[in-house]
Amino acid sequence: MDRKEFLKKTIVGTSVLVAGTAMAKVIENNIDELVPLKAELNDPNVGFNHIPNRKEENMNNHIFHPAQSRGLAQHGWLTSRHTFSFANYYNPDRMHFGVLRVLNDDIITGGSGFGTHPHDNMEIISIPLKGALEHKDSMNNVAVIQKGEIQVMSAGTGITHSEYNKLSNEETHFLQIWVFPNKKNVTPRYDQLMLNEEDRKNKLQQILSPHAQDAGVWIHQNAWFHLGQFDPNIEQTYALKSKENGVYAFVLSGKWNIDGQEMNARDGLGIIQTESFQIKSLSEGEILLMEVPMAL
Secondary structure (H helix, E strand, O other), rough: OHHHHHHHHHHHOOOEEEEOOOOOOEEEOOOOOOOOOOHHHHHHEEEOOOOEOOOOOEEEOOOEOOOOHHHEEEEEOOEEOOOOOOOEEOOOOOOEOOOOEEEEOOOOOOOOOEEEEEOOOOEEEEEEEEOEEEEOOOOEEEEEEEEEEEEEOOOOOOOEEEEEEEEOOOOOEEEEEEEEEOOOOOOEEEEEEOOOOHHHHHOOOEEEOOOOOOEEEEEOOEEEEEEEEOOOEEEEEOOOOOOOEEEEEEEEEOOEOOOOOOOOOOOOEEOOOOOOOOOEOOOOOEEEEEEEEOOO
């Protein structure tokens, strides 16, 4: 996929970036544009995040992404690590994992954020890890999401929204996740849910599924997300819900052994062509498992 096609297919709309709680300072957007540097044009090994692209590390049914191999974007008010190609980070070996399109690990400085921008035909999930995000959208939703909650939007036929760090003097950390839907042009919808931390203590807590009646939020896709917060030396088996799916494991903290692969904070591991696998905590830590269809 070339750069122009990448933009056409995955970056829906152009963001306007706004900093300051009063929204007084409007910053020209430089996130959703692919502008190569001269050095990149002369060196095919240099990626669009200005560090060398890395090939996928494939081991049988594993795809391993060490934390330091992710794309990096630093915009002053925003620091973002991209597991998959996004905006100025373009790596043809890392476009997606099945229908999991975006996994961004974002840090927003106090009183800053993303101004109003559009999306369509994407399931968008936000998981705050620290601080609080203020959300406003074209469906007249105004809400604050914070650590311990999960937010979901089905963009469907089209929405606009904004996200700001609600705290003026503290950073906000959150995961921004995009999943391709299994239905196009649905009616846009919004939901958020406070999660019970006790439900993931030394076990896997379901936080997302395809079914509105199940635990967690739901999306238009045959996907299941789980969070686990384990003490050291806890083992558990994860059984996939569908043989058509794979699982992307993302370590939030601690040391883990996932299906035989040792992992540390912010490492990612894609697991495919299996019915189940073992997870073991090697220290106290937290992990996110995202089971998604592998066929687009």
